[in-house]
Amino acid sequence: MLLVLSDDHKEHLAFLPTVDTAVVGEFGRIALEFLRRGSSPKIYEGAARKLSVPVDMVQHGVEGLMFLMTESSKHMISEVDFLDSVLALGFGDELNQMLLQLYLQHHSQIRSILSQLPSNLPAYQNLEWRLDVQLASRSARQQVIPALTMRLLLTRGSDSRSDHSIRVLQADPSTLLHLISTLEAALAAMKTSHSRRILRNIK
Amino acid sequence: MELSESVQRGLQSLADLSVFDQSGFQVLVDASFRSLLSSHADPGVLDQPEFKRIDQILLKQSHTAATTFILEAVKQNADKSTISSCLEELTFSAERIEIFYSAYQKHKKELGRLLASIGRRAPQINDVSWRLQYHTKNGQVDKVNEPFYSISLNAENEGSSEDINFTCTVEQLQDLVGKLKDAAKSVEKASQM
Numbered sequence: 254m255l256l257v258l259s260d261d262h263k264e265h266l267a268f269l270p271t272v273d274t275a276v277v278g279e280f281g282r283i284a285l286e287f288l289r290r291g292s293s294p295k296i297y298e299g300a301a302r303k304l305s306v307p308v309d310m311v312q313h314g315v316e317g318l319m320f321l322m323t324e325s326s327k328h329m330i331s332e333v334d335f336l337d338s339v340l341a342l343g344f345g346d347e348l349n350q351m352l353l354q355l356y357l358q359h360h361s362q363i364r365s366i367l368s369q370l371p372s373n374l375p376a377y378q379n380l381e382w383r384l385d386v387q388l389a390s391r392s393a394r395q396q397v398i399p400a401l402t403m404r405l406l407l408t409r410g411s412d413s414r415s416d417h418s419i420r421v422l423q424a425d426p427s428t429l430l431h432l433i434s435t436l437e438a439a440l441a442a443m444k445t446s447h448s449r450r451i452l453r454n455i456k
Numbered sequence: 457m458e459l460s461e462s463v464q465r466g467l468q469s470l471a472d473l474s475v476f477d478q479s480g481f482q483v484l485v486d487a488s489f490r491s492l493l494s495s496h497a498d499p500g501v502l503d504q505p506e507f508k509r510i511d512q513i514l515l516k517q518s519h520t521a522a523t524t525f526i527l528e529a530v531k532q533n534a535d536k537s538t539i540s541s542c543l544e545e546l547t548f549s550a551e552r553i554e555i556f557y558s559a560y561q562k563h564k565k566e567l568g569r570l571l572a573s574i575g576r577r578a579p580q581i582n583d584v585s586w587r588l589q590y591h592t593k594n595g596q597v598d599k600v601n602e603p604f605y606s607i608s609l610n611a612e613n614e615g616s617s618e619d620i621n622f623t624c625t626v627e628q629l630q631d632l633v634g635k636l637k638d639a640a641k642s643v644e645k646a647s648q649m
Contacts, residue, residue, distance in 0.1 A: 323596075326597075327596060327597050327598050328598045328599075329598060329599050364597055367596040367597045368594075368596065368597050368600060374606070374621060374622060374623050375621070375622045375623070376622060376623050376624060376628075377607070377622050377623070377624035377628045377629075377631075377632060380631075380632055380635045380636075382635060382636075382638075382639045384639065384642050384643060384646060386646075387572065390571075390572060390574065390575050391574075391575065392531060392571040392572070392574040392575065393530065393531050393533075393568060393571035393572045393574075394531060394532055394533060395532075395533040396568070396572045398572055399643060399646065399647070401639050401643065402578060403581075403639075405609075405620070405622075407622050420579075420620055421578045421579075422578055422579050422580070422581050422609070422611055422620070423577060423578040423579070423580050423581065424580065424581040425580070426640070426643045426647075428580075428581055428582065428583075429636060429639060429640050429643065430640060431583070431584075432581065432584050432636055433633060433636050433637055433640060435583075435584050435585075435586070436584065436586065436607075436629065436632065436633045436636070437633060439586040439588065439605055439607075439629060440626070440629055440630060440633060442588050443588060443603060443626055448588065448603070451590060452590065452601075452603060455590065455592055455601065456599075456601060
């Protein structure tokens with residue numbers, strides 16, 4: 254699969270061959286940093302001053318790189334397809350190889366960043382538990398009521414800016430056994446020939 | 457059991473043959489347990505033909521005293537000898553003590569559960585539902601191809617129910633089930649002590 258680069262995108266990236274390869278390397282580092290932590294206009298200004306070019310140009314160059322990296326990571330294109338895709342930019346061999354290395358080294362991390370974007374449901378993180386026995390209360394003495402107190406840790410979003418939520422819940426012993434058997438059935442569903450067939454065929 | 461003066465007075469009139477005849481006594485004892493056990497107390501609980509001839513103020517005092525006595529007995533987990541000696545002091549006949557005690561025995565467990573459930577607790581899990589899904593792609597990433605579970609824990613807190621939804625991978629669900637099984641093992645061990 255080849256990437257189809259728009260004219261705007263090509264124009265933005267056209268800035269790259271006009272600067273030193275070390276600068277392109279630096280842009281690549283900045284692009285990845287921005288993908289991880291979000292962009293910061295101050296860095297664009299600093300780089301533009303050093304290179305004595307307009308801020309727009311630097312910003313377009315870095316954003317063009319970010320877009321190139323996210324698009325190729327999104328489709329997980331092969332090494333050959335990546336090189337063929339950037340051929341359309343008309344860059345030299347050295348620059349193309351540099352972009353390829355950038356892609357190959359970072360595509361799995363970019364994919365993991367991208368995959369966290371659409372998940373707005375909280376995800377399971379951990380479960381801590383404690384066995385409690387209620388012995389007495391204001392309204393009744395001499396009780397023996399076992400209960401499992403649980404602390405369910407959930408996270409939402411990526412690790413760096415994650416939003417933890419903690420839920421404290423209780424279950425009586427019979428409900429606990431019911432939970433275990435229901436969730437074991439869920440795990441068993443994964444091993445059925447139906448699920449395995451789907452997993453094997455949709456690749 | 458320590459009882460206030462008004463409760464003692466109410467119980468004494470309940471013991472009094474000239475106020476409550478045998479059937480009236482039986483009906484009042486049953487009505488007292490019933491008014492404690494039904495979640496929305498029936499306002500007509502004292503509206504019985506057996507009570508027509510009884511002074512309404514005495515009737516209400518006896519009913520209040522009987523329910524208070526029952527709650528106190530269940531709260532203290534009182535045994536037969538405690539209840540008998542207490543009622544004897546309040547001039548109950550052996551026959552009336554027997555009638556009261558058999559009703560007490562019948563409803564004690566349920567009342568105990570009711571009293572133990574009073575007070576703040578963490579939300580109670582009632583049920584869990586699950587869905588197995590295969591994440592193939594989304595707007596940001598192609599070829600994700602990862603199975604995952606959507607889990608919904610149904611919990612109840614002070615009468616209102618709530619669903620706690622989250623997703624987990626197969627490994628995470630194995631982790632969760634493993635921890636729940638550990639917990640179940642310690643519940644079992646503790647129950648054998």
